[in-house]
Amino acid sequence: MKELKPAGTYLSVLTILLGVCGLAGWLLDLPVLYGFLSKSASMKFNTALVTLLLGVATLCYQLGYKQSSRILGSIVLLFSLSILSGYVFSIDLNIDQWVVGDQFTNTQQAPPGRMSAFTATCFLLVSFGMELFASKKPSAAQSILTLCFLLVYSASIGLLLNISGLFQFGQYSAIAFPTTLGLLSATLGLLYTSKYQGWLSEAFSRHSASVPVRFAVLYFLILLPIIIAGFIWILKHTTVTPEYAMVVLMLGAAVLTLPWAFLILRKLNRSDDRLHSLIEELQKSRKKLNEKNQELTFVNQELDSLLHIVSHDLRTPLMSLEGSLELLHRRLENKVEDKDRQLFTIPGKSIKRLRNTIEHLGQIIKSQKLNAEGAEEVDLCALVDDIRAELSETLQSTGGRITTQVDDCQIFYKRVHLRSILQNLITNAIKFRHPDRAPIVHIQASPTKDGVQIAITDNGLGIPQKDLPDLFHKYRRFHQHVEGTGVGLYLVQQLIGIKGGTIEVKSQEGAGTTFTLFLPV
Known part of the structure; x- marks a missing residue:
């Protein structure tokens, strides 16, 4: 179950409550519960039932029960299609009145108990949007739900301001105010839940402009009905012309918008200042990085000089x-x-x-x-064969063997480094062999998602558990009876770490040791 999203959940619960309120109004014969603020329409019993189902479906979607949400959404979709089919084909599917009879509807204007065509269309859009969400098409679903929201939002304004052209589009097409509230809460809940998907993710991103955009949309949704209501009031209570009233209202809206525009401008300016500050910091960091690169170049030159001293002087x-x-x-x-x-x-x-x-x-x-050379294609099997040939005399004198199990011999790595890694580990395996048995070294290699994994297993002396944490330290030796300098494993770890690889060791004293290497490519 996914993390609860409070705002979307509350909106789904509101849709459920509106559906329950409508059902209770019909069952208890309280028309105010299913017809408040409505003009010539009411929330039918079937509409209240479908609103309840839609609320439960959206709540299941909020809580992560996607299968249950899809089933309930499909029921709403089929019911809406059946209602629209009755209007389009002038047929009666006997679903107009369930449980209770509709005494509220004027039979001369609409079939009793039947959901209006506009209401059925809105339920169809919401349920279809939920189906698109289930089909992993969030952008299309958000577009459908946004269209439904705008239709229902316009209808609610029409109901509040008594503009019949916004909530009634001919015969049998009016929508009730409780129904608009249920559809608004359902669409907003689904849109809020998907705010980090599809094209809505742009409006809910962490960018500096996303917050002003969200508040700007909310601001204009609230301002629009205020302007319309003011326009109607001026026409009813004054003698001014509609053109004059419109100009006055537009000027008033501009005055109200100026503070909001100023706040947005200030926020964007501050974001711009932060951006310039970050660019300056980035330039300073780049300068420091260049200085560090120069220092590293100097260190490399010093290392070259030291290497010359070591190798020659x-x-x-x-x-x-x-x-x-x-x-x-x-x-x-x-x-x-x-x-x-x-x-x-x-x-x-x-x-x-x-x-x-x-x-x-x-x-x-x-x-x-610093390693400036890139990787090259290396034949791992041939490389092991070369090392086996170099150690042939030691293997023959000790009766030892080097076996391989390689899925793909061709890997990409720096050849000189890979040869040094394998030679050190194989030589150590033979050098620290058990006195009672011939040394056997098994090399297993297999590709992984980001590189290759190589396991080198021997049957030698093994390493005490207490010594494993210090195994890769420089000049550390754990078997004093065998000649060595204690830098071999340290060198292996350094060479593997250059490319971001890792090395792990498992060992049992007296039984043997396994080194597991991960070499990224």
Whole structure:
């Protein structure tokens, strides 16, 4: 059930009350209940019954019971069509008088108990509008209901001011004032309920002009009967000509409209001022953004310089040191005792660890640079095959396997990043294998709505639950018996985050780990 809309609900309840009032008037023989403020017409018993059904139908629509609303609306539609058929084809379908007899109608002017043709037409328009709402055509429904509202509104003015041409269009076509109230409340309730749909959404939007427009429409709906009533009064009680009376009334309406026009103009001016203020703020924000872009460009240049230092200035002396140690080892190999030869391996391991650290540091710097390159078509299956070939010796020595289950091998991503992500995760899966079984890495990939999901599952050592929150932190290691620098998973997370992707991990210590990646495309 949808959220209650108070204004529309109250209008539907008013329609129900008017229908009940008309029925009570007929059952209790109180003509004032079904003929007040009416001239030569009354709300027939059938009209009161249909008004009640229409009110219940609109209330069901307000509360979200669309099926019940559609059924009741269809009953009103069929009843209106049957009444109009009786007028058009001059037939009697025996529905003119139900339950009670009509003693109010002049049989010389209209069939007793029969709803007038104008009234039936209005009920037909409202019920047809409800059917259009049910068919998901709000704009057409609002147009039909607006037409009905204008017809009934004109009739109500005619009844109040005794202008027969507005509420009676020939024989059997007059409408009663209680009926006009019921139709007005029903149409307004339906229009209010659909205010955020169709073309009415423009008048009920959050734009600055929508509120003045709504009040302007209400203002002129109220002003119109006042002008007409004033015109009639002047003609009846003075000797001025109709032209003079019309000019006086138009001038009076203009005077009354000036304050309203001033309020609208002031509101639009203030909205214009706010718009200019927002434009100035936007320009300032754009300027700040350009400054930030320049700063980021400078940072990228600094990162390039740092990357050059890491890749060249640090590696060069490292290679010299490694060469010197190797030369020293050759010259002293036969001059030192066996127990002292192991001293040569200690600096060798340190150099190897330092080289790996420098390599990973360079990768981290690359991952933090702005990524200006777009995605490219990558064959995921071929990429996994390349990684499998690189690790063939390790797989053969450990008896390991890399299996795949890929729905579509072609995905769009940055190749160098995807290769680094997969290589780190697959290498870790084999590196941290369980000592009691051969490592098995299973890669499963399937497309999603906005990208591709890749799950990499292994049967290795697993990760303790207490360590999972710190898994992607830089330089964190959880298995000290295996060599590493602790930056692999940090690098994976950085590379995935560049494109707005995510990585999740599930692990059971001693059983294995599953990394689930979402890569947007």
